[in-house]
Amino acid sequence: MAQPDRGCLQRVKRQEACEGGICLQISALQKKDANRYSCTLGDGETTVAGLTSSQVGKQVEGGEISNWNIVRASNFTCNQINSKHVLMLLDCEVVGEGQAPADAPSTSPKKAPAQNAPQETPAAKKIKMDPDAATLANPPQSPLKPGIDVLPQSAASMQVDAALGSTDAEAKPDAASEPMHTVIKAEEAQAADTPADAPAANDAPAPMESTTQANTPARDAKENRNAQNAQVRTPAAAVKPLGWGSGTPGRGGPTPPSTGPASRGRPVQPIAALNPYNCAWTIQARVASRGNKRSFSRAGQDVSLFSVELVDAQGTQIEATLWREAADKYYDVLDEGKVFYFSRGKVKPANRNYAGVRNDYTISFEKDILVEECTDADDSALSQMQAKLQFISIDRLASQINKKAPVDIIGIVTDTGPLRSIKRKDSSEVAARDVTLVDQSKRTVSVTMWGSAAEEAGGDLEMQGGTNPVLSISCCRVGDYNGVSVSALQRSVVAINPEGPEAAELREWWDTEGISAPTQHAGEGLASARKGSGGSSKGHCQLKDIQKEAHELVPDAKPEYHNVTATVAMIDPSQTLYYQACPDNGRKVVQQGDMWLCEFNGQLYPAMERRYMCLSKCADFTGEVMISFMNQQGDRLLGIRADDIAEYKEGEDTQRYQAIIKQAQWSDWSLVVRSNTSEYNGETRQRFLVQSLEPLDYVKESRRLIQQLVQ
């Protein structure tokens, strides 16, 4: 590679003779007038301001000479003007395409005026103007070889930047943030292509060739790579990707070795190596699944986003979310199954609450995302990009109930339910289908698939009818409906008769013994299964059942509902019994003079109504529990409205009051009790509230009991 003659400028400045001309790197070319350019000439040690003659100027104009080229000046003069040296280039020829060194900015501070645009050739212009350059197809006019997956804009921006002679971030072409991408990419590529370089190749690399002129069509990939390195200096100061990218395990790992222009062996890290502290990485991953694009508004603005699940050749998964511009731009691009290079995302700790992908981290991509389709990954790498599924046997599903982490399951399909439609809270409809799976543990479980999986995969299963295929589903949630139930998620991957040892084993087991083995539902015998089967989720309990042990109490867990038959054993007459409530919303009101102020909505009311807040001890043959009766439930229990009972309670007629209370005691009721676990003053307790109550229907109750006896 041509290099400038180091130290020659020193000699030139001293007016010493230089044989055979000197090699200098030219940069910061700026048109001064008709055919003369000012520039900066560097020899690798120092720089000097330069001026071209008309002849050389023509060369620059014609595109023969451009920034960072190494030129051999055969005829030149060096004068001092105002104590500054100026080297006048009279005659020079390009001997090499250079590369901007890392510390170039200091030597090329000037912003480029628009006049330098003519340096671009029409072809380059075409590329630059290509509005769809963000997509991954190479434009036909590209001087690049096909099969090179280079963002065409990178070529363009690189060209423009080169032409403009500036490596500043400001010198961006109209493609908004593309140059930034190319910068990083360039660096990665540089690392890839200069294995000889030390990892910290940022500082003063040997000048490399640059293809800035599109009129030299036959450039190979390597040169192209290097051309992009024209902007090694990045606006993002903290980047030092080369150290990471080159020579580290990630580099050689998943990508095939460089065999030619088509497979460059980009420096790619394994997803497993991602962490929040390193911001310049590139991963090569397949889009395992893509979530739907959704949007919400915040502060008056609409924010759109979608998530994808990425998996790399090591089988590591990670979730990535694309926001706003990135979401809009790439939603249609990131099709499931395709492989891309991803860069410039933010690695953040994952929020485990959202049943996330099995990774401690998640990636967040915003405007400056860099996505590049990978067309050169060979099949072996591609086939490895499968999330490693860790199957759990059906009998062990019970241990995973309501856990956040998703599970993968595999089993033989014994029954496929019909396609049904569920109405969601927001009135949108979604397709659902249940299938029953069985595995070697001789347990069955019902798996619900949603959306397209229900329709397509489920449809396939329905058609296959009696063949009992093997079904594997990744990322399912385990619930406690019917004891144990499994539900697929949006991003679950459903596979019928998949490859792999587990599927083969299942098939074999089924064919030999499984087909006739007696099976049991995975949820049988579980406490939660008793609550109901195939119908309501409320079964009948005894008071003992609705109380939990202290160590089982989970604060702020979902409230649970139980049916119990109990006797209201005791109502303490001395308790408050009721509170002063707002007629509209039932909240507490405070008396203010003649009016009542509702603290919730701040309104004044002329009158308040009392509402029950009655705590009573309920008992059955298994135990006793304090349960509270509010509002209408209190009305029914005591048989009198709160306002009326207040008259007796607060008035003189305490006997009447006592009588009412007494009458309610020892009454039998069929109750629906809601239990809440909450923390108060450091203590976690269960609170019970009567949701509804009915007088005990003895016939019904007897029948129920007989049922229990007969079974």
Place this chain on the structure above:
Amino acid sequence: MEVSNAKPRVNFSQLRKFMGKKVLLVGEIQVMQNNTVRMKAADGGMVTVELTKGPHFDGGEFWEFEGVVQSPTSVKEESRTSYGDRFDLATYNEVCRLSCDKYTQVFL
């Protein structure tokens, strides 16, 4: 419960097992005739009850008779209790069955 004085609850079909013994029989009165009533027992069989406490039956259709089994179809009354007019014979039938079959030890 007094075991020596056990009075099993029976249905029509069980009467023959308790010949000459004291039983509790619950049924719905169908026909009243002088000193006897015919009533439908919980399992549907018609039982004749010989009255000894008078022919007055106030308070409903369902009665429980305590008496001695005379024959597989009749009982001689010793006392009676009104069960009102709402009584679920089917459930009671089950109870009888269970108490005589599976859970005899609980009752006797």
